[in-house]
Amino acid sequence: MSPSWFFGFDVILEVMFAVICLIVALFSFKIYKDTKFRSLKFFGFSFLLISLSYMIQSIFNFLIVSEFNQDVCRIIRVHSIHNFEALGIITHMFLMTLGLSILLYTTLKDKRLRTLWLLILISFAAVFFSKNNLYMFYLISTIYLAFISWHYILNHYLTKQNKTLLVAIAFLFLLFGNFHFLISVNHELFYAIGHILELFAYLFIMLNLYLVRRR
Amino acid sequence: MSRKRERVMIIHDILKAIEEKKGSARPTHILYKSNLSSQMLKEYLGDLIDKKFIEITKDKKNNKFYTMTDRGYKYLQDFHIIKNFMESYDLTE
Numbered sequence: 343m344s345p346s347w348f349f350g351f352d353v354i355l356e357v358m359f360a361v362i363c364l365i366v367a368l369f370s371f372k373i374y375k376d377t378k379f380r381s382l383k384f385f386g387f388s389f390l391l392i393s394l395s396y397m398i399q400s401i402f403n404f405l406i407v408s409e410f411n412q413d414v415c416r417i418i419r420v421h422s423i424h425n426f427e428a429l430g431i432i433t434h435m436f437l438m439t440l441g442l443s444i445l446l447y448t449t450l451k452d453k454r455l456r457t458l459w460l461l462i463l464i465s466f467a468a469v470f471f472s473k474n475n476l477y478m479f480y481l482i483s484t485i486y487l488a489f490i491s492w493h494y495i496l497n498h499y500l501t502k503q504n505k506t507l508l509v510a511i512a513f514l515f516l517l518f519g520n521f522h523f524l525i526s527v528n529h530e531l532f533y534a535i536g537h538i539l540e541l542f543a544y545l546f547i548m549l550n551l552y553l554v555r556r557r
Numbered sequence: 558m559s560r561k562r563e564r565v566m567i568i569h570d571i572l573k574a575i576e577e578k579k580g581s582a583r584p585t586h587i588l589y590k591s592n593l594s595s596q597m598l599k600e601y602l603g604d605l606i607d608k609k610f611i612e613i614t615k616d617k618k619n620n621k622f623y624t625m626t627d628r629g630y631k632y633l634q635d636f637h638i639i640k641n642f643m644e645s646y647d648l649t650e
Contacts, residue, residue, distance in 0.1 A: 373639050376631060378608045379565070381648040448648065497647040505645045554641040 345530040348537075349407050355537045356400035362544045363393035366551065384448045384458075391441030395434050402430025435479045439465050442486045449493040480524040487517040508550040515543035563649040565640055567591065571601055572610060572625060572633050581614060581624040605629070 344352050370386035373379070406427055443461040450457065465482050472478035491513040498506040519539030526532035574590035575582040588598050602623060605611045610629035614622045632639070643649045 369642065373635075373642060376628065376635065377565075377639060379643070379648065379650055381650055382643070385646060385648055448646075493647065501644060503644070505641060506647075509645050550645055551642075554645060555638055 344403070344533050348534045352534075352537055353400045353404045353407075355541055356396045356403065359540060359544050360393045360396035360400060362548055363389045363396060366547060367393055369551065380453075381448055384444055388441045388444035388448065391437050391444065395437035395441060398430060398437060399434040402427065402434070406430070431476060435469055435475065436466075438483065439469055439479065442483055442490075446486045446490055449490055474527075477524070477527055480520060480527075484517065484520045484524055487513065487520050491517045505550055505553050508546050508553070512543045512546035512550065515539050515546065519543060565643055565649050567593065567601060568605065568610070569633070569636050569640075571598075571605065572629050575611065575623055575625050575629070576633060580630075581622045583620065583622060587623060 367386045367389035370382050370389065374382035374386060440462060443465050444458065447458045447461055465486075468482055469475055469479045491510065494506065494510040494513050498510040516539075519536045522532040522536035522539060526536060571587055571591050574587045577590075578586060584598075584602075587602070588595060591598060591601075593601065602611070605623075606613065608628070609626055610632055611623045611625055614624045616622065
């Protein structure tokens, strides 16, 4: 899906996204440890899973274009590079779907765990029983990000603060980035544009974290 | 996403009420300062004890006091960071 000129850049960007998500997750867990607010635990887990999904994506993207791929295929007993690529995509989809489901759950403000299970099971069923898994994954992610973005836009509308504005903008960039992945199935260029939009999104998230920590 | 006084703020107000009494306050003082009903305050105090932010102590006359723990002081110290982060992502409960 990635255009050839973008090989390597995507790996670097995905590692960056993984690190930023991990920082947010660890920060959330740190506050959870001190306060025991339930929402922080779920929020931390969602960013941790998203971080892991980017990490897996970057590792597999790196291995696919690197010379190690044949050796790795032999070691993990995968018969061809296509199967190896599929393994990476499935793991990425699994972790990202789970992470986004939990993030959406935190915005719903519903304390019932069965709501979370419903979200997870429906999204997994839709993604993994679809004829075109990748397309359905991007479609589900786009829908979830649209709901999450709308929630953060409303949050900014009610609070009128710079920090909530940054989060709303960040999630709008993630939404548009994800939408480009959705249409990148047929057009390689959109895959690169999607990554660039996600880069802006995570820079806004980091800027927000900087402002949050400043006393 | 209601704009009523958020849980994170109510906890702050209760802890502040205890802190201004040198870290140990009577329930009546906390009730007066926190602007909560006695039932709500009871629930919050129970929650704060569970979170280990405060503990119950008694003086020589067997009067009941709520005393701040180190964890409670840390919450007040980091309050702005906690509040900013939770408000950013609307994680307030």
